[in-house]
Amino acid sequence: MPVGAVVPELLATLQAHGAAVLQAPPGTGKTTLVPLALAAQAPGGGVPGRVVVAEPRRVAARAAAARMASLLGEPVGGTVGYAVRGDRRVGPGTRVEVVTTGLLLRRLLRDPELPGVSVLLLDEVHERQLDADLVLAFALQTRELLREDLRLVAASATLDVPRLAELLAAPVVTATAPVHPLDVQWCPPARPVRPPDGLRVDPALLDHVAGLVRRALAERDGDVLVFLPGTGEIRAVGGRLAGVDAEVVPLHGRRSAAEQDAALRPGERRRVVLATAVAESSLTVPGVRVVVDAGLARVPRFDHARGFGGLDTVRVSRAGADQRAGRAAREAPGAVYRAWSAAEHALLTPHTAPEVLTADLTAFALLCAGWGDVDDLPLLDAPPPGPLAAAREVLYRLGALADGALTPLGRRMADVGLHPRLARALLDGADRVGARPAAEVVALLSEEGGPGSGDDLVARWRAAHREHRTPWHREVDRLLAALPAGASSRRGPGTPRDAAAGLVVALAHPERVARRRSEDGTAYATAGGTGVELAPGSGLRGAPWLAVAAADRAPGRAAARVRAAAPLDEDSARQVVGVRVVDEVVWDGDVRARRVERLGELELSARPLADPPAEAVAAAVADGVRREGLQLLTFGAAARSLRARVACCRAAQGGPWPDLSDEHLLATLPQWLGAQLAGVRSRRDLARIDVLTAMRALLPWPQAGRLDELAPVDLPVPSGRRVALDYTDPAAPVLALKLQEAFGWTATPRLVEGRVPVVLHLLSPAGRPLAVTADLESFWRGVYPSVRAENRGRYVKHPWPEDPSTAVPTARTTRAARGPGRGSG
Structure with a gap:
């Protein structure tokens, strides 16, 4: 085999560095020839311990062992053996053992030193399966902390080899293969x-x-x-x-x-x-x-x-x-x-x-908790923080974690060799429904497909019993053997098959306990708050309660399609999920106060709460206003003016002027509305709240006494009128007036002790904009002559003096305003 040409280089690399990356295309012999060479031809007269080869799949593990044994002319179980879930063929003389990555993970957890093992060969690391990534990380830490003598080979066909070599701090040994057309x-x-x-x-x-x-x-x-x-x-x-x-x-x-x-x-x-x-x-x-x-x-x-x-x-x-x-x-x-x-x-x-970026991380989190801190693991890709936190939360709910560490139940779950949810269902289900029913249902759930077809798990269970010595039967035997001593002989309370299936599924997935919510019996709501639906023609249609074992949600669909489920009774649902009674005070357009019995997110019953706590009512009202907006409150003209003028002062002087923006008022609603919220029960009540008084109470003293001086509601203009200020932009309040009313005004007015210039919108006699300026002196001198030239012929009844800075201001026509000293231009 082509890899034979690089075996001496590989052995020398292991002797010098203790680790190596073997890059070899498929078919070069890395899976079969290299382990035999490691066992028989290592420097120093051979490897004193066992060579363990980790494969991602059971079929590959068995096939690799069979191929190596045939090369030696021996049966499997002699020099070469294998161990996969539920099946092991090794003997006292076994020097090469091929195992699945999942099995090797459990061995590392039980004894990280791997006594009796001299070389680990991790095959097909380029597939980036979750177990394979974790085995590599565990093996690297075992070498670093416990077993410097442990040799490690990572074999890859297509992975980014330099990155892998950097993680292992090891050289790359490359084998090439003759390429057939x-x-x-x-x-x-x-x-x-x-x-x-x-x-x-x-x-x-x-x-x-x-x-x-x-x-x-x-x-x-x-x-x-x-x-x-x-x-x-x-x-x-x-x-x-x-x-x-x-x-x-x-x-x-x-x-x-x-x-x-x-x-x-x-x-x-x-x-x-x-x-x-x-x-x-x-x-x-x-x-x-x-x-x-x-x-x-x-x-x-x-x-x-x-x-x-x-x-x-x-x-x-x-x-x-x-x-x-x-x-x-x-x-x-x-x-x-x-x-x-x-x-x-x-x-x-x-x-x-990589699976670590897309898969369910619950099993990953369980194994990491049994090993140490995931943050310290030398992983090719770190797990996403959000999914990892969600996985840990599941483990807490299952009782596998407490205070960040594995519980005794968690350690038993890790030893079973199942997803943590299924391990919990097996261990708890053995006590509730009997060891064999629990093992049989869990065996159905542990593999894709399996006996029978359709979404009715009980029907598939019956179909499994009609078949003879299938992989399902062997998995049942393995699970019974994995139960604690004495558990496999317990019969449970004689639960009927339908009820047993539903209860075991509910133990594995309590958040997927579902109650019918549609008249046609196909739509269900789960305790976790999501919707699921049965396929048309499902035999489960109409069941009041279901325990959903598997479901998938197509892109764009709100509800997930049930792939496997079993009927469940309400009493079992209550036992597994647990029922909580809570007093709910919420806003749904009005205050609604109820005492609610809930199973997860499912509402079982509710009755009105006559006298809800005042603080709960205030919090509900505040939440409603935050969701729907301040339009639920009545902001009259005076309240709107107050907010605008305070914003102007805040923009110019900063503190101690309060923030009266929508965002801040919504965030601090209970504080500034105070006791006024206590009596609110409806939208009508909200509309009657005295918003102006509540906001005035927020103004600082003694600055509040000067608000009308610093940011007045209106300003006197040269024509004698008072014109309202527009504070839409707090940093640039606007005063809109006819141009003729500003005659004689040479300095632009300023607010907040001269810090905020007023922007003048100078209008035509017809009220149309002629100019915008914050510098009247420059306007009269530079821009006004062109404005005068363009408009004096259009508005002949109004004054257009050559020198507006000395002209008499007026809001009237030339004839009405004529008098001594008034020029007509």
Whole structure:
């Protein structure tokens, strides 16, 4: 294998630095040859302890172990073994053990020193799965703080290797592979297909993919590997391939170990392997010469605002598409049929986003709490603060955290190897409904898909019992073994199956306990405050209460679609979620005071509260005014004038003049309205509040006594009238008057002890604007002559003297105002 050429360099790097980054393309042997070399050919005569290889998927772990054992001519469980969830094959002579990243995380939590382990090889770190990122961070801290002798190899095919090398403080060892020719066929559908929506894929795309498979079988030799996003699409395309001259083999994580292993062995006839992303990396499907790629992937997504998580269907990244295509040319020249165009390919994202940025972080937060401070972890990408805080809040509600540390229950939850919600449901459910029912329901919830179909979890439970020794049965056995001693023998109170399923789901997701809210029985409101709806024709339709196990919300939809749920009775809902009785005093146009019984955000009952506390009423009214605005209060002309004039003084002198802006008045409503709020019960009451008196009480003393002097309501003008000031702009109050009324006025008036100039709007006799000035002397001298020239012919009955600074001001016409000393111009 090509990686063999760099094994000596890798061993020397580990000897010198204790860590290395191994960059090697798929098919070079990094997953199989390197661990054997580490176990047998390390400097100093071999590694004294075990080599542990971490793989992101169970099928890859088993396949890698089987391949290494076959290279040695041994059965699995001898020199090479594996351990995955619910299945372990190792022996006393095992030197290389392949494990899943999730299993390795739990081992590190139980004993961070990893006794007996000499080398950790973390494979496929470029996939950026949450567990893989965390294993890398834990391993780095183990090396730094506890085990300087622990060797660490991070193997990657496509990741940003310099960044990874910087995190490990380790050199990069690069292996190259001979490149077999790869024929890329761009095969977009003839007609546009709808983009994926949640878990839904347009059937037209699946028709097209099935057509590409038939075309590939006709045009090419060798087996065909087809990449599809999930098990539902595998079933759908498999049905569309009925009658092809080839064996159609599904390959996904829900298949049994024997079925997965069989899919990875050459067949007696030509094969079409329908696979999810499990076949993207870490393993080789022998005999494959053609890849058909639907171009879609399933990734974890979490709606933090609504608390719903699950899988979402997205376009594959360019790196992912290249990984898939490489499967066709791994052993010989090959071809890839891509169900999209070259132009679309250029628009794909370069890499899949790290799961830490998009996934539910509850399990991540639990493991970090068991390890130490997440802020100190050497992670490639730090978790977003908001989602991490939300995850910790979930752990507090589940009883896994207290005062920032794991509780005994939290440690048991971490040991079970499940999402914390499911671990809590298993541990608490064993006491409430019996160990076996709890384990069986949790096993249904722990994997995507599973026995049966549809959204009725109880029906799927019955379907699981009708099947024989499926992965579900093995998971039930594992969960029973994971329960504390004696728990697996407890039978519980004999709860009926329907009730047991609903109760266990409610224990896992108390915020998803839902009550019917529509007459047609399809719409529900959850205790967490979000809406969910059943699919048309659902067998759960009309159930008064549901415990929702899975739901997803399509973009643009207010309610999430229920994917799995079980009926629940109200008594169980009350027990699991808890009921609180609160006195609510709120504003909804008027004050509404009630004593309310709530289950989460669901209102169970309410009755009027006759005598609510005065402070609660005042707070409710203040909240209502803040939401609806100050227009609920009556601001008369005097109140509006007061606010404007105080704002002018504040702009010129600052404190101690108060801030009477909308924002500040709303923020300090209880303080300045004071006792007047206590008697308010309605909009009518609010409108009667004496706003003017309340604001006057805010004015400072003795400055308040000089307000009319500093910022008067109006000013006398030369014509003898008093003209109101406009304080719309507190820094530049406006005085609007006819130009002839300003004759003889040489200095512009100023306010607030001369600090604020008044802006004069000089109007024509008809009241139209002629000029705006804050410097009358300059205006008379420089601008007035042109204004006079333009307007004296238009307004002949009004005076337009040559020297307005000495002319007699007037608001009347020339004839009415004529007298000694009055010039007509």
